[in-house]
Amino acid sequence: MSEKKTVLFTGAGGFIAGHVIPMLMERGYFVRAFDNMTRGDRERMNEWAATGNLELVEKDVRYGGAVREAMRGCTHVVHFATVSINKSIADPHESIDINMTGNHNVFAAAADEGVQRLVFASTASVYGDPERLPMHEDDKLRPLTPYCITKRAGEDLLGFYERQKGLSWNALRFFNVYGPGQKSEAYYTSVINHFITRLRNGQPPIIDGKGEQSMDFVHVHDLARSVVAALESERSNLPINIGTGIDTSIATLAKILIDAVGVQVEPQFNERDVLVSRRAADITRAKEVLGWEPTIPVEQGMHDLVKLHMSQAAG
Ligand SMILES: NC(=O)c1ccc[n+]([C@@H]2O[C@H](COP(=O)([O-])OP(=O)(O)OC[C@H]3O[C@@H](n4cnc5c(N)ncnc54)[C@H](O)[C@@H]3O)[C@@H](O)[C@H]2O)c1
Known part of the structure; x- marks a missing residue:
């Protein structure tokens, strides 16, 4: 045994x-x-x-x-x-x-x-x-x-x-890890909670620069x-x-969350120069060595997260 x-x-x-x-x-x-x-x-x-x-x-x-x-x-x-x-x-x-x-x-x-x-x-x-x-x-x-x-x-x-x-x-x-249970002050992904909170109060998300900076949300x-x-x-x-191999810009994230919360607002762009950093993982090795692939598309994951926020607020 x-x-x-x-x-x-x-x-x-x-x-x-x-x-x-x-x-x-x-x-x-x-x-x-x-x-x-x-x-x-x-x-x-x-x-x-x-x-x-x-x-x-x-x-x-x-x-x-x-x-x-x-x-x-x-x-x-x-x-x-x-x-x-x-x-x-x-x-x-x-x-x-x-x-x-x-x-x-x-x-x-x-x-x-x-x-x-x-x-x-x-x-x-x-x-x-x-x-x-x-x-x-x-x-x-x-x-x-x-x-x-x-x-x-x-x-x-x-x-x-x-x-x-x-x-x-x-x-x-x-x-950039996100999902249920995440602490709201998470360094990179705190933007998700911040946008959701604003949207649920009927306020538009505020984006620095053109929102071109991106993350690979997993x-x-x-x-x-x-x-x-x-x-x-x-x-x-x-x-x-x-990661997922997909870089999602902050502007795209805002659109996904607006759709998920279901409010009629447009993001506001805070015109200023920002350092545009971008992220996307090459996940070839994860597939080859671990036989691992992500299964949850970012749109679905964010929709689920918004639903959870809503149900917690209602409960
Ligand atoms: N969350 C992300 O987006 C992310 C991204 C990249 C890497 N990571 C790494 O993944 C790991 C888990 O991240 P997480 O977001 O779950 O972190 P977390 O902060 O939620 O959890 C860390 C845990 O470590 C414990 N801890 C802190 N100092 C300790 C100490 N001195 N002795 C014993 N325990 C201690 C804390 O009490 C906490 O429960 C970390 O190593 C983090 O660096 C996280």
Whole structure:
């Protein structure tokens, strides 16, 4: 009989984890949820703990001893605990501390424990401002903020433990994740909540410049599937883009949301020079290595999100 798969999941109380963990429990994993609960959803953790398929270890990834102890007996690791990009600009010290030390504690303990696979949440922001679209994993990396720098360093550190101790890993470069449960202050995707709130008050979305700047919006449900695939794939030790390959401009997003909310308004353009940045992932590697493809078109995902906002407001 095969041993019970146990996954150490750092940042388990967060937005994306909330979509990955049910899939893991469904697949028979026991989840050791490691989170200091600074941003975690305690009610959700308690609910899952009550099923007997999850235990909460309320500790901090900066403490190597705590990570080591929690790693004992784990067969898999998902490492998500981070402070976000906005906090990293305001407080580089905290960001370096949590992200760099935290990454190292988790990777070193996983390598020593001999886990079967570790999945690391990296980010599209490791590319900085891309020179071309779609962005490919082998393109030059120019991370611009402490957060992005620690994500890139995390990928390099995984390479070190692979060479030193045979650690098997995948680093997923998430593009612009959106969907139910997202916190409203999310750095890139906060524009979605902001537009929805204005539209529901009958106000037009306000767009800086011509709204040409774009993002590659990937639905959190699709993204969660990629994490499970990366934990179980035959191939490993790669950075892998997780997006849709489609760049949606802010002007297009505004139209999609106006349609979804069903109000008769036109977006307002705030005439000023803006730095136009664009994003779209080359997802060839995700398809080849993980057998993963996104399934939720951005129009559908945004419509569903608006419906959810409406029903929550009504309830
Ligand atoms: N949301 C996105 O659009 C996006 C894009 C690219 C990459 N990512 C990455 O995906 C991962 C998950 O993102 P998310 O949006 O779900 O984040 P989130 O902020 O919702 O969740 C992070 C969790 O980590 C926990 N945490 C923070 N500091 C900790 C510490 N020192 N010790 C233990 N736990 C700690 C928090 O309490 C929280 O529950 C992160 O690594 C993030 O960098 C997210």
